[in-house]
Amino acid sequence: MLIYPAIDLYESKAVRLFKGDYAQMTVYSNDPPALAEAFAGCGATHMHIVDLEGAKTGKTPNMKTILAIKERGGLFCQVGGGIRSMEIVDRYLGAGLDRVILGTAAVTESGFVERAVEKYGDKIAVGIDIKDGFVAIRGWTEKSDWNAFDFCRKMQNVGVKTLICTDISRDGAMRGTNHELYGTMKKSFDMNIIASGGVSSIEDIRRLSDAGLYGAIVGKAYYTGAIDLSEAIEVAK
Numbered sequence: 187m188l189i190y191p192a193i194d195l196y197e198s199k200a201v202r203l204f205k206g207d208y209a210q211m212t213v214y215s216n217d218p219p220a221l222a223e224a225f226a227g228c229g230a231t232h233m234h235i236v237d238l239e240g241a242k243t244g245k246t247p248n249m250k251t252i253l254a255i256k257e258r259g260g261l262f263c264q265v266g267g268g269i270r271s272m273e274i275v276d277r278y279l280g281a282g283l284d285r286v287i288l289g290t291a292a293v294t295e296s297g298f299v300e301r302a303v304e305k306y307g308d309k310i311a312v313g314i315d316i317k318d319g320f321v322a323i324r325g326w327t328e329k330s331d332w333n334a335f336d337f338c339r340k341m342q343n344v345g346v347k348t349l350i351c352t353d354i355s356r357d358g359a360m361r362g363t364n365h366e367l368y369g370t371m372k373k374s375f376d377m378n379i380i381a382s383g384g385v386s387s388i389e390d391i392r393r394l395s396d397a398g399l400y401g402a403i404v405g406k407a408y409y410t411g412a413i414d415l416s417e418a419i420e421v422a423k
Contacts, residue, residue, distance in 0.1 A: 222259025228415040240268025311348035
């Protein structure tokens, strides 16, 4: 299993939200590219970046910082947050990012995922953010009409290979991740499932790895010291 240490960006700073609430934001670093370098020093090969401003606005206000993170860390970088047009997909992948994550637009824009997958294949991932069993959109501020599992099935049918799944109720709460959910998703779909939200201990890492998950995103637990990144990477192997 791959470990994806995460950087969530807001005004070019690395921050974390509590359960997706922009009003409950903690700043952890004013130098996100230095964090990427630290991740690499711990043995990380992959990382996860979210533009939280982009998630709300559908624009790319932190792109300069994202490119600096990629250059400084030298890691495989997947990026999400506000990617709602082929123009933005082209811009990120053309600039050297390794994978883009479609979220809101995958729900609201008919045919967008299909076009992106046809053009870029497995460089396209879809992020499914789950709130009360449904898919949340627009930076988790709205709940769509899509049942989470129905939406996953649709994504599999259009050729999506990688799914990043976040249980919003666990994100940033340090209560452990939703092992039952991720175990069920692994058994239900033939996609690479990356667990996100609430990964807060080495035991979480061990259980997700044992369940056969493709990857796990580590965010707040790294910043608070609850998870040692080097240890997590070794356990995940």
